[in-house]
């Protein structure tokens with residue numbers, strides 16, 4: 001069996017303007033400084049981590065994000081992904097630092113959230129206060145810059161069944177993405193359908209509202225894959241998260257998920273540990 005290199009998911013900040021009920025990010029006050037973030041970047045460069053996914057919270061809340069991303073890129077980290085939750089949709093964040101224009105040249109991929117087949121359901125699920133771009137504008141901004149665009153959907157009770165239109169919401173979302181590709185020529189690299197993962201944060205508190213069984217998840221994903229052979233759909237089950245991702249929290253703790261719990265493996269800022277070696281010891285890898 002072949003394996004692909006490790007992705008380090010760096011949840012760099014706990015700041016986020018959204019309050020999604022399914023969130024598994026560690027939201028809250030940041031304790032690390034800009035200098036700390038650059039020390040962590042030095043560690044990532046020294047270990048030549050193959051792919052870094054910068055997530056949050058909302059990473060675009062950090063003013064020094066462009067400088068940090070360029071630093072990683074210039075240090076030889078060529079696969080840098082930005083997992084933005086809301087950065088483009090909140091005009092306040094988008095315009096505050098002109099962030100996107102500064103960041104895009106150094107990114108290999110941007111991952112954009114898409115949680116409902118209609119604007120009402122998107123807002124209902126995300127509790128969103130967004131006031132700026134919609135998913136169309138986001139995809140266009142990213143793809144026009146020649147950067148790969150991944151659409152990220154958390155599959156849970158609320159979007160398997162759309163309570164507003166009494167139809168399978170994922171199907172409605174697939175129809176919309178197909179419409180964007182066919183009628184506007186927008187190129188979507190991947191539609192990632194990840195299983196709701198109640199490991200921490202709001203998601204862990206709202207299990208009743210969002211949790212689905214793995215069988216329900218598989219059935220929903222199967223229906224969507226069959227309905228939309230044109231879309232490159234990537235299923236991500238809880239087990240995939242546990243096996244494939246090494247995560248770094250906003251306090252620089254390196255951890256992984258195992259048996260539904262977070263296992264801390266060391267602190268990148270305060271301990272002399274090798275991210276690459278830990279990934280190998282923990283056998284974190286993607287089978288392909």
Ligand code: SF4
Nearest residue numbers: 016020023025057085
């Ligand atoms: S899921 Fe993402 S956008 Fe929503 S609250 Fe959590 S970090 Fe913010």
